[in-house]
Amino acid sequence: MAELLLEILCEEIPARMQARAADDLARLVGEALKTSGLAVEGLQTFVTPRRLVLVVTGLPLAQPDTSEERRGPRRDASEQAIKGFLNSVGLSREQVEERDTGKGVFLFAVVQRQGRATRDVLAKLLPETLVKLPWPKSMRWGTGDFRWVRPIQSVLCLFDGEVVRFSLGPVASGQRTAGHRFHAPVAFPVADFADYRQKLREAHVMLSAGERRDFIEAQARFAAAQRRLTLIEDAELLDEIAGLVEWPVVLRGAIDPSFMDLPPEVLRAAMRNHQRYLALADQSGVMAPAFIVVANLEAKDQGRAIVAGNERVLRARLADARFFWDLDRKQSLASRAPKLRDIVFHARLGTLDAKVDRIEALAADLAKVVTGADREKVQVAARLAKADLVTGMVGEFPELQGVMGSYYARHGGEPDDVVRAITEHYSPKGPGDRCPTAPVSVVIALADKIDTLVGFFAIGETPTGSKDPFALRRAAQGVIRLILENGLRLSLKQVFAQAARLYTNGPSAKAGKLDADELLAFIADRLKVHLREQGVRHDLISAVFGRGGEDDLVRLMARVEALRRFLAGDDGTNLLTAYRRAGNIVRIEAKKDGRAYDGPADPARFRAPEEKALHEALLAVQKTGADALAAEKFTAAMAALAQLRRPIDAFFDKVTVNAPEPELRANRLKLLAQIRGALDGVADFSQIEG
DSSP, X not given: OEEEEEEEEESOOOHHHHHHHHHHHHHHHHHXXXXXXXXXXXXXXXXXXXXXXXXXXXXXXXXXXXXXXXXXXXXXXXXXXXXXXXXXHTOOGGGSEEEEOSXXXXXXXXXXXXXXXXXXXXXXXXXXXXXXXXXXXXXXXTTSOOEESSOEEEEEEEETTEEOOOEETTEEEESXXXXXXXXXXXXXXXXXXXXXXXXXXXTTOOXXXXXXXXXHHHHHHXXXXXXXXEEOOOHHHHHHHHTTOSSOEEEEXXXXXXXXXXXXXXXXXXXXXXXXXXXXXXXXXXXXXEEEEEESSOOTTTXXXXXXXXXXXXXXXXXXXXXXXXXXXTSOHHHHGGGGGGSEEXXXXXXXXXXXXXXXXXXXXXXXXXXXXXXXXXXXXXXXXXXXXXXXXXXXXXXXXXXXXXXXXHHTTOOHHHHHHHHHTTOOOSTTSOOOOSHHHHHHHHHHHHHHHHHHHHTTOXXXXXXXXXXXXXXXXXXXXXXXXXXXXXXXXXXXXXXXXXXXXXXXXXXXXXXXXXXHHHHHHHHHHHHHTTTOOHXXXXXXXXXXXXXXXXHHHHHHHHHHHHHHXXXXXXXXXXXXXXXXXXXXXXXXXXXXXXXXXXXXXOOSHHHHHHHHHHHHHHHHHHHHHHTTOHHHHHHHHHTTHHXXXXXXXXXXXXXXXXXXXXXXXXXHHHHHHHHHTTOOGGGOOO
């Protein structure tokens, strides 16, 4: 068994692409090795800003030998046919066997193939696989057509300590690599992965992204503690910084105290999104006038010049922020709202001003179903929610939309409910984001997201595959969480219809006709994703949706939970088995007979007491179940279904469905079809798996 080491050294790989590239490399090479018959013991990938690395352990020195039996033409076939077969297997006439198959005597050949040396397989496999790496963006350089994320500087590839020869674009493979761009730029040879990793460490390269991240976090906490400060948690930024440096050096800088009266969100936006600084807080949790910057080299002056340069850059950024902060507050937020008519929301969906009009009208309706939502405050919040998009601060720091609007609204004396709604109406932005619970916030957030979904679905701009340019999946997820986490009872189809009418009546929208069922199906798919993460079975959601007419998510979840509990018991399990058995019999016989067995069974044709008992039970269950569903007593509806277990079992034990008399047989098939009808009145049991 031997080891494969592959490193592609190139110019800086964007941090956001690194983890995905490492995963794709492992997946593609692993699949290619398996297809080539090469089993492995272990496969690992590493990534730094400048290198993508693969290590495979336990590779055999050669492919296994294979033996394949191939059947040729008949013994008495034409000479040309026999010769063609012999040439295809590389054997002579004497080396093949004649065998009587019962359908004639045929020629058979056993083709032995000796496995190729793994080094030769890799020389072809690796370049063919590497060109398939799906970079989000790639480039060409020089005169060739080869594409990679950034220009490649070298390719290191060793198998069992020896170079695997191939070319990746204009670069030929070898056994040398280079260390840190500034500390160790001279190339050096390596013998294997252990030697490679050790020499990289000595050359100021920390190979593992996880190790770099942990080191940065530990050193940042230590640097903060030296000034009795704490690190403000930001896992996403730590991951990004780890992808920006090969040899992290943690330094602490200071923020000019004159800027500390700016909103903390402004300070963090200037540091985080523009400079990739980590923020610090004092012992009371208030943002401190200090930051952490991570350099990619060890400076001779212990980083003093690096810190001074970063402090100077930050001062300039914060001076700009100060200018916009002071300028924006000279004008009320409400006075800015009319300028939204100059911003296009979408070419076919009108301006942002038109969107605000729709949100305001839709929110006024939604306020009726959200307890505590003051209609007047809802309308004010809707009118102001997007107004900060035309402020100088949001123009400079787009990530602060909503946040700055709330500051300017408070400065203008707006009520707390309105201020909060302006901040929260973009939420929840993702699975980990807090969902609004304040009534006015819930109404505005829901109206905004539903307006977006309805508009884009009406013009056919729906998500496809992995592409979702208008973040409609996130909007749908937000609608689901707002409804479920706040227990809102509303008909989604009615809300969609109202939102669609607002588009139709708008001054500049060019939306088409909305297919509400398509949008509801999209919501159902996102609901399955949302609940799968919470351990809820997706097939139960399909079963409830499959019955049709359900667009109240709170009611749907109550039905799903009742169905889950029912199926967890013996009655539910056995009834599901009986449902499938009845359905299979009816389906097979209907296909054979070329007719459907719809409609109720005729009680006058019953012969066995079990037929009559089942029929009476079905009628009772249908009535009891329908009443329970209408009263939203879903547990009672499931309990009603449980009453069918005994009569169904007795029917299958005592009654022959396929009786010789045609009319009796047809009547019994109709009775079986009624079993499906009774259960499907509660949920579409055909959607349930397992």
